[in-house]
Amino acid sequence: MKIEFSQAVHELKNADKILILTHINPDGDTLGSGFALLRALRKMGKRVRLLNGDKINSKYNYLFEDLEEDEFDEEFIVSVDVAERKLLGDALSEKYGDRVDLSIDHHESSRRFAKKTYCEPHSASCCEIIYLIIKALGVETDSDIASCIYTGCSTDTGCFKYSNVTVRTHLIASELIAAGADHSRINVRMFDTKSMNNIMLERMCLSSLEFFAGGTIAVISVTQAMLRESGTDKSALDAIKPITRQIEGVKVGVTLREEEDGVISVSVRTDEDVDAAAICANFGGGGHIRAAGCEIYGKSIEKAKTEVTEYIVTYLNK
Amino acid sequence: MKIEFSQAVHELKNADKILILTHINPDGDTLGSGFALLRALRKMGKRVRLLNGDKINSKYNYLFEDLEEDEFDEEFIVSVDVAERKLLGDALSEKYGDRVDLSIDHHESSRRFAKKTYCEPHSASCCEIIYLIIKALGVETDSDIASCIYTGCSTDTGCFKYSNVTVRTHLIASELIAAGADHSRINVRMFDTKSMNNIMLERMCLSSLEFFAGGTIAVISVTQAMLRESGTDKSALDAIKPITRQIEGVKVGVTLREEEDGVISVSVRTDEDVDAAAICANFGGGGHIRAAGCEIYGKSIEKAKTEVTEYIVTYLNK
Numbered sequence: 272m273k274i275e276f277s278q279a280v281h282e283l284k285n286a287d288k289i290l291i292l293t294h295i296n297p298d299g300d301t302l303g304s305g306f307a308l309l310r311a312l313r314k315m316g317k318r319v320r321l322l323n324g325d326k327i328n329s330k331y332n333y334l335f336e337d338l339e340e341d342e343f344d345e346e347f348i349v350s351v352d353v354a355e356r357k358l359l360g361d362a363l364s365e366k367y368g369d370r371v372d373l374s375i376d377h378h379e380s381s382r383r384f385a386k387k388t389y390c391e392p393h394s395a396s397c398c399e400i401i402y403l404i405i406k407a408l409g410v411e412t413d414s415d416i417a418s419c420i421y422t423g424c425s426t427d428t429g430c431f432k433y434s435n436v437t438v439r440t441h442l443i444a445s446e447l448i449a450a451g452a453d454h455s456r457i458n459v460r461m462f463d464t465k466s467m468n469n470i471m472l473e474r475m476c477l478s479s480l481e482f483f484a485g486g487t488i489a490v491i492s493v494t495q496a497m498l499r500e501s502g503t504d505k506s507a508l509d510a511i512k513p514i515t516r517q518i519e520g521v522k523v524g525v526t527l528r529e530e531e532d533g534v535i536s537v538s539v540r541t542d543e544d545v546d547a548a549a550i551c552a553n554f555g556g557g558g559h560i561r562a563a564g565c566e567i568y569g570k571s572i573e574k575a576k577t578e579v580t581e582y583i584v585t586y587l588n589k
Numbered sequence: 590m591k592i593e594f595s596q597a598v599h600e601l602k603n604a605d606k607i608l609i610l611t612h613i614n615p616d617g618d619t620l621g622s623g624f625a626l627l628r629a630l631r632k633m634g635k636r637v638r639l640l641n642g643d644k645i646n647s648k649y650n651y652l653f654e655d656l657e658e659d660e661f662d663e664e665f666i667v668s669v670d671v672a673e674r675k676l677l678g679d680a681l682s683e684k685y686g687d688r689v690d691l692s693i694d695h696h697e698s699s700r701r702f703a704k705k706t707y708c709e710p711h712s713a714s715c716c717e718i719i720y721l722i723i724k725a726l727g728v729e730t731d732s733d734i735a736s737c738i739y740t741g742c743s744t745d746t747g748c749f750k751y752s753n754v755t756v757r758t759h760l761i762a763s764e765l766i767a768a769g770a771d772h773s774r775i776n777v778r779m780f781d782t783k784s785m786n787n788i789m790l791e792r793m794c795l796s797s798l799e800f801f802a803g804g805t806i807a808v809i810s811v812t813q814a815m816l817r818e819s820g821t822d823k824s825a826l827d828a829i830k831p832i833t834r835q836i837e838g839v840k841v842g843v844t845l846r847e848e849e850d851g852v853i854s855v856s857v858r859t860d861e862d863v864d865a866a867a868i869c870a871n872f873g874g875g876g877h878i879r880a881a882g883c884e885i886y887g888k889s890i891e892k893a894k895t896e897v898t899e900y901i902v903t904y905l906n907k
Contacts, residue, residue, distance in 0.1 A: 431749040431762070432780060434773035438763045444749070445759035455752035462750060466837045467804060470795070477792035486785060519784045 272387050279389035280407040282373050283312065283349070290345035291321040292367060294353045295360040296506075299426030299461060301352035302327065304375070304397040306334045307419035308351060311410040318343050324360025330460050333453075334419050347372050350385060352397035352423075354378035375400055395435040398423025402443055414451030421452035426461050469510065472501035476511050482521075483580045484587060489515040490580060492572055493528040508538075516540040523550070523583050527572055535567040535575040545587070553582055590705050597707035598725040600691050601630065601667070608663035609639040610685060612671045613678040614824075617744030617779060619670035620645065622693070622715040624652045625737035626669060629728040636661050642678025648778050651771075652737050665690050668703060670715035670741075672696035693718055713753040716741025720761055732769030739770035744779050787828065790819035794829050800839075801898045802905060807833035808898060810890055811846040826856075834858040841868070841901050845890055853885040853893040863905070871900055 274282075283289075291309055293301040305321045312319045320341045348371045353359060356368045374385035377394040394400050402420045405412060412420070424444055428436050431444070448454055465473075472493075479492045491511060498504060508528060515524025524540040537554065540562050541547040547563035556565020567575040592600075601607075609627055611619040623639045630637045638659045666689045671677060674686045692703035695712040712718050716738045723730060723738075730738070742762055746754050749762070766772055783791075790811075797810045809829060816822060826846060833842025842858040855872065858880050859865040865881035874883020885893040 429748075432773070432776040436766070436772060438767045441759045441763035441766065445756045445763070448754070448759065449756045454754060455750070458750040463831070463835045464837055465835050467800070470798070470832075470836050474792075474795035474798065477788070477795055480788070480792060482785070513781070514788075517781050517783050518788050519782055 273383065274387045274389050276389060276403070276407070278387070279373060279375060280404055282347075282387065283308075283404065284408060286347035286349075286372075287317050288343050288346040289317060289319045290348045290367070291319065292348065292350040292353060292359055292363060292371065293321065293323045294350075294358040295323075295325045297323050297325055297327055297331070299331065300396045300398055300423035302331050302334050303419045303421070303423030303426075304351035304401045306338070307398065307401050307405065307416050307423075308349070309338070310413075310416050310419065311405040311408060314410050314413075315408065320345075322363060324363040330464065331422075333457075333460075334422060337415070349373040349375065351375050351401065352377070354380050355382040356384040375404070393437070395433075395437060395440045396423040396427035398427070399439060399443055402447075412447070412450040414453070417447040417450035417452035418457060421447045421454055422457055422461070425454070425458060430458055430462055465510075468502040469507050472497065472503045472507050473511065475501060476514070476526075480515070481576075484584050486518075486520045487522045487587060488525065488580055488583050489518055489521045489523075490525045490527065490576060491515055492576060493526065494572060495529050495531060512538050512540060516542065522587065523547075525576075525579060525583070527576055527579070529572050533569075535570060535572055537565050537567060537575070537579055539563050539565075550583055550586055553586075554579070591701065592705045592707050594707060594721070594725070596705070597691060597693060598722055600665075600705065601626075601722065602726060604665035604667075604690075605635050606661050606664040607635060607637045608666045608685070609637065610666065610668040610671060610677055610681060610689065611639065611641045612668075612676040613641075613643045615641050615643055615645050615649070617649065618714045618716055618741035620649050620652050621737045621739070621741030621744075622669035622719045624656070625716065625719050625723065625734050625741075626667070627656070628731075628734050628737065629723040629726060632728050632731075633726065638663075640681060642681040648782065649740075651775075651778075652740065655733070667691040667693065669693050669719065670695070672698050673700040674702040693722070711755070713751075713755060713758045714741040714745035716745070717757060717761055720765075730765070730768040732771070735765040735768035735770035736775060739765045739772055740775055740779070743772070743776060748776055748780055783828075786820040787825050790815065790821045790825050791829065793819060794832070798833070799894075802902050804836075804838045805840045805905060806843065806898055806901050807836055807839045807841075808843045808845065808894055809833055810894060811844065812890060813847050813849060830856050830858060834860065840905065841865075843894075843897060843901070845894055845897070847890050851887075853888060853890055855883050855885060855893070855897055857881050857883075868901055868904055871904075872897070 291305045293305045309319045309321050350371050356364050371385035374388040376390045377397045379392045381390045391400050398420045475497045476491045481490050512526045522542050522545050526538040528536045539547040539550050546560050548558050551563040551565040554565035558564050609623045611623045627637045627639050668689050674682050689703035692706040694708045695715045697710045699708045709718050720738045793815045794809045799808050830844045840860050840863050844856040846854045857865040857868050864878050866876050869881040869883040872883035876882050
């Protein structure tokens with residue numbers, strides 16, 4: 272059931288022995304939302320604990336390292352920033368998936384798996400919603416809560432860079448800094464820190480960078496050997512894929528990646544004038560207008576690169 | 590003479606035939622300040638023109654491309670974001686340097702070269718001050734003015750990332766977005782666009798990256814050949830220098846650059862525990878605790894690298 276903001280606040284006000292669930296591949300928004308809510312509810316005298324189905328990257332430790340553990344049988348379960356049940360991860364989904372009382376979320380794609388769902392799809396982050404809920408609960412935003420909320424506001428907007436930022440996002444950020452959020456240190460951790468493995472992968476990827484069609488197509492090729500040598504896995508490519516399209520004059524950015532089984536996975540990013548999904552459809556793939564993907568079977572990465580770039584040249588000349 | 594905010598507003602209110610001067614190597618803050626002020630004063634019916642002593646990078650064209658030129662003998666000269674006279678550039682400094690009526694600035698290092706100076710050293714950008722002046726002048730912030738002001742607010746804070754961001758910065762950003770600032774498109778232009786030359790330089794610099802002392806020292810070496818081959822000049826290194834210190838575990842990041850005359854210019858960036866100025870002092874240089882520099886004469890870049898890294902190893906072991 273879809274509920275209103277005031278009902279979500281009411282549910283939390285009346286709850287106790289609360290279990291908060293966050294999503295797998297935990298990011299700054301789900302963790303910031305979860306630990307801000309945990310801190311606020313504890314300040315109200317409630318017993319609260321939080322579970323995550325995955326390993327939490329140590330860069331997020333400041334969100335919770337001062338907190339004490341608590342063990343109790345939960346009477347109320349709330350999920351934050353979890354768009355669908357399977358994003359709880361297998362173990363938590365199995366154990367709690369059909370018992371979630373309240374889901375608080377901001378995804379367009381949010382599916383109602385909980386008994387009650389409060390979703391604001393136009394909110395830049397789930398943390399924005401959690402902040403307003405904490406205010407409505409009458410809990411003062413201390414500096415720890417402010418830092419948790421700030422983390423989600425900042426990470427889900429690329430540090431206030433993306434088009435999802437609204438008037439409200441900046442208003443909340445100003446209130447969080449006034450409340451003592453450790454904003455610049457958080458931003459250094461989130462945006463200005465790279466692991467040595469990731470920088471070594473970036474170096475290899477830039478070395479592989481090639482241009483075609485007068486600089487309108489840029490291609491990065493990532494082999495299994497590169498991932499092995501840099502000590503990274505495919506998740507490190509999230510930071511690599513945007514590089515090609517950031518280059519001036521590039522209309523189509525392509526990242527080719529050799530999978531363990533030899534399949535070539537292709538990620539295509541385009542500027543406003545080119546349909547990435549249409550390009551990928553030619554190879555049996557699909558996606559969005561500006562970001563799409565496909566897979567190429569039984570070809571070397573070199574051969575796949577030739578086929579994909581040749582098709583894109585034809586496509587651009589249409 | 591140092592003046593108060595209200596006096597600065599008063600000066601502008603009473604002025605006409607106004608010439609606005611911006612600083613050389615023009616950035617988003619000086620240009621955003623200048624064109625926002627020009628637009629606002631023109632809305633008041635005044636004649637206003639703007640001069641810059643340098644070539645303006647085309648990425649800033651949206652700040653002024655709809656504006657009409659105007660020619661008149663100036664009766665009042667105002668500089669924005671210009672910390673000292675020589676930053677007007679030789680030609681403008683020669684012609685107008687001792688005739689500036691009002692300087693509006695936010696630099697700690699601001700020197701009073703104008704007849705009257707209004708400086709807020711704690712303002713994250715000059716644009717924040719200009720915005721408040723425009724409001725005080727009673728001019729409505731339209732979407733063009735908002736985009737100009739937003740540009741300075743965003744570029745001088747690394748898109749709201751740096752420690753100079755205050756409660757006021759975010760409050761103003763929220764008002765600018767409400768007024769129609771084209772925020773996400775501006776941020777793509779400013780932060781997610783790299784020239785092909787710059788990306789080629791970055792590729793060469795990452796290829797040159799070396800680690801010493803168990804990964805606590807990272808060194809990038811830039812030769813004249815690299816600048817030539819990539820078609821860049823030393824200004825492109827502004828984007829390169831922060832890379833070394835962003836790597837996890839690195840305490841000292843060094844960028845060595847071969848000058849045209851063979852001198853090796855050394856830039857040292859450190860984390861909180863290491864004094865960059867002390868390291869550079871050993872080579873006759875100096876600077877700040879976390880960013881300093883020195884020059885090494887009569888040595889190859891390889892030899893300079895060995896000397897500098899060996900000294901840093903000794904320094905870290907002290």
